[in-house]
Amino acid sequence: MTPEDQALDSLTLESRLVAAARPARISDAGVNVPIELNSTYLAPGSAGYGRYGNKTWSALESAIESLECGSTLVFSSGMAAISAIFAILPRGAVVTASQNGYSGTMVLLRQAVESGALEVRYVDLSNTAEVIAALPGTTLLWLESPTNPALEVADIPGLIAAAKLQNAGVAVDNTFATPLVQQPLEMGADVVIHSLTKYIAGHSDVILGSISTKDQALYGRLADVRKINGAIPGPFEVWLALRGLRTLGVRMERAQKNALELATRLLTHPAVTRVRYPGLTTDPNHEIAKSFMKGFGAVISFDHSGGVEAADRACAASQLVAYATSLGGVESLWERRHRWSAESPTIPANLIRLSVGIEDVEDLWRDIDRALRISLGQ
Numbered sequence: 001m002t003p004e005d006q007a008l009d010s011l012t013l014e015s016r017l018v019a020a021a022r023p024a025r026i027s028d029a030g031v032n033v034p035i036e037l038n039s040t041y042l043a044p045g046s047a048g049y050g051r052y053g054n055k056t057w058s059a060l061e062s063a064i065e066s067l068e069c070g071s072t073l074v075f076s077s078g079m080a081a082i083s084a085i086f087a088i089l090p091r092g093a094v095v096t097a098s099q100n101g102y103s104g105t106m107v108l109l110r111q112a113v114e115s116g117a118l119e120v121r122y123v124d125l126s127n128t129a130e131v132i133a134a135l136p137g138t139t140l141l142w143l144e145s146p147t148n149p150a151l152e153v154a155d156i157p158g159l160i161a162a163a164k165l166q167n168a169g170v171a172v173d174n175t176f177a178t179p180l181v182q183q184p185l186e187m188g189a190d191v192v193i194h195s196l197t198k199y200i201a202g203h204s205d206v207i208l209g210s211i212s213t214k215d216q217a218l219y220g221r222l223a224d225v226r227k228i229n230g231a232i233p234g235p236f237e238v239w240l241a242l243r244g245l246r247t248l249g250v251r252m253e254r255a256q257k258n259a260l261e262l263a264t265r266l267l268t269h270p271a272v273t274r275v276r277y278p279g280l281t282t283d284p285n286h287e288i289a290k291s292f293m294k295g296f297g298a299v300i301s302f303d304h305s306g307g308v309e310a311a312d313r314a315c316a317a318s319q320l321v322a323y324a325t326s327l328g329g330v331e332s333l334w335e336r337r338h339r340w341s342a343e344s345p346t347i348p349a350n351l352i353r354l355s356v357g358i359e360d361v362e363d364l365w366r367d368i369d370r371a372l373r374i375s376l377g378q
Ligand SMILES: Cc1ncc(COP(=O)(O)O)c(C=O)c1O
Pocket: 077, 078, 079, 080, 102, 104, 144, 148, 173, 175, 176, 194, 195, 196, 197, 207, 208, 209, 326
């Protein structure tokens, strides 16, 4: 461990975000790492070729490492990171996963089942007893928590303990929570993945992913998968993500505060029949979320009382909130999830997912209330 690493370890996560992965403090050095644009390196030496490593990747990797507390690899997308994990499972391995996680992961799992690569047991991740019952014979427990878009919360510490008893590995998709809200490796998970596209990069301008692990053998295998499958990120995108990560603390604080306020107001809105947000004391996931999470994230889902057409009318009528997919950026976004054919059938057709940004909460509420009332014909 270098003196710089030791100094970082003594800081809170909010300060690590700002201080991690800076160049050495020598006269005239820049305060930021440069964007390394090289596809090849002079021999002899260990760098070799641009697909094997890059100094800008290393900087983002070491910043994420200081947050997730595990060796980290960045990938060209969140899906590339998820694919790398499924790629190293033995043929016929059993994965236990949410019945309605992120639609891309669901499609990947379905394809793996169709090709005979994996067997998948689908469970309700918020039902701890149901997940534990599925563990015997499971190779990998895949925990996306909170889930996208149903915002179900898995009992991550309890399920990790139960999985260990069954010799099952545990992977956590930590995209919705971020390491500021939960650190699954510190709870005993084997791997953590992120769609860095979302909160960590934070500005809706890059697509990137990451995997972190404390297990050096696993890290080596995943590094080989990235090297050979070639799902490598562009240095500029990585640099942007590192720049975005610096402000994750203030962005999350503001977005989560906005989300709780908006979720509370949506509860009594005439256009809304059900609000899903683990920060609401009335939410069925609230107690378990409160027991180990340091926040509740900034995505809200709600069912529109006027059905599918009214939900679409609402999304199209907003002026401040953008009608677009994705989440985790500074700008608020919403959409009816079933506009995508890949969305899980267990998600209601009239469910709108709202990614709450860092705008002024009163401006957001005026816009949302106005759009919802237009959608009701008021
Ligand atoms: C929870 C979750 N995991 C993974 C992904 C995939 O990430 P990417 O779009 O960066 O490939 C997404 C994308 O929306 C997501 O929401």
